[in-house]
Amino acid sequence: MPGFLKAIGCLLRRDLTVALRRSTDVLTPLVFFIIVVSLFPLGLGPEPSVLRTIAPGVIWVAALLATMLSLNRLFANDHADGTLEQMALSPHPLTVLVLTKVAAHWMLTGLPLVLISPLLAVQMNLPESAMGTLILSLLLGTPVLSLLGAVGAALTLGLRGGGVLVSLLVLPLYTPVLIFGAGAVAGVIDGIDIEAHFSLLAAFLALALTLAPWAAAAALRVSLD
């Protein structure tokens, strides 16, 4: 058992360190997120009431797209230098190793999105009362995006056209999270009860945590064979 926990801690530390060394990989999705949200006022006009209406959807969709962009970072580098094969061969369950990698990935992709979202919310004229809901919804939602994205990234490992292909596979699966995540923020502005939204987001997270690493590990084995 100690060996197992040590392995996880090691992997986590390693992934975080490696990613932080390649800081452009980490910063690019974040900058993309900011740029995409800024495009909407440019495209639609700066009318504050319009921006306020579209803000929840825009921020959420931008978060989806930014996550998509970051997915190739998850397995591709380790695949290129053979580390991934080593992980598959190791005595530790691949499912848990995948979960660890996704956790590291989320800490450097999803979490920054969550932290910078208030800034973008202000840009989009989102009322302050909705700020907390926005942060919480993204906090619950972005891990699901990373988890589902991991399955897509595992399936498309090493394939040409990988980036766009992953988007095609994963974006339809993101729609429930989008509906309830953006719905929660829009709901709190309209004053409706959003308890159901958060229950569902939490349920999605629980479901994704249990099923996605397993599916991603299976997909990795298929891709590595």
Place this chain on the structure above:
Amino acid sequence: MHKYASPKFFYTLAGQLTPWMAALTAMLLVAGLYLGLFIAPADYQQGESYRIMFIHVPAAWMSMFIYVCMAGAGAIALVWNVKLFEMFAGNCAPVGASFTFLALVTGSLWGKPMWGTWWAWDARLTSELILFFLYIGYMALEASIDDPRRAARASAILALVGVVNIPVIHFSVEWWNTLHQPASVSKVGTPSIHPSMLAPLLLMALGFTFYFFTVALMRMRNEILERERHTTWVAQLLESKS
């Protein structure tokens, strides 16, 4: 189990079944069309346009049914490594996507006279649209992988992830729709089913189902020939036919 899973056995069996399936398909569709177009009375609210339902609803049912078949066959292929199920799963996708597309376009054609727009984000159509994307993704993934074994297994995993997500997506879209759609639109949907409307609906659905089986068998026979080209039975078969 092994005898039935042998490609040669299945090839012969499929060859014998196909004409019967095709005949059954034709009879069911003709019967359904006759009842739907000539016998069923015009709807009180929607007039004659509701007859699109006899295409739209069975097509939508098929799009779901085929996806589930695809996922199920893929699961069996993954777990027990049976090539026939692999082949079946892969050949489901184009027909399934076709039915989804048909459901979407007929839904739009049905909606235009009813709602005044070519596209309305109602729950059923939106779910169908997402299902269409899922089919496209499946086919894109399979096409992107050169190794047929990896392609089959990867698509199987994707289909399983999809099939688990479909109820979640459906539920989410339903909920999203009730919040955003004005009540008038959701009321004008399927007319309350009169018995004379139910029969053609079911006949069309059965007709489409046997059509799917017919096409699947035809496609699988082609694939078997290609995959088994190194065997003597294929060589003999081709010799005897030329």
Place this chain on the structure above:
Amino acid sequence: MNWSEFFHMGGYGFYVWGSYGLALLILLLNLYLPLRRRKTVRRLLHEFLRLKEQTR
């Protein structure tokens, strides 16, 4: 049976026949594709077997 009324479909003719027409198109297409593929496969396999005989 009033045929002109039948084709008119109470004013909805375009929508109804458009739908049924598309359905027919799709059914025929999905039937045609495997038939055409069959011809191609047989041709390719004949080639393949011929080459196999030659290089024996």
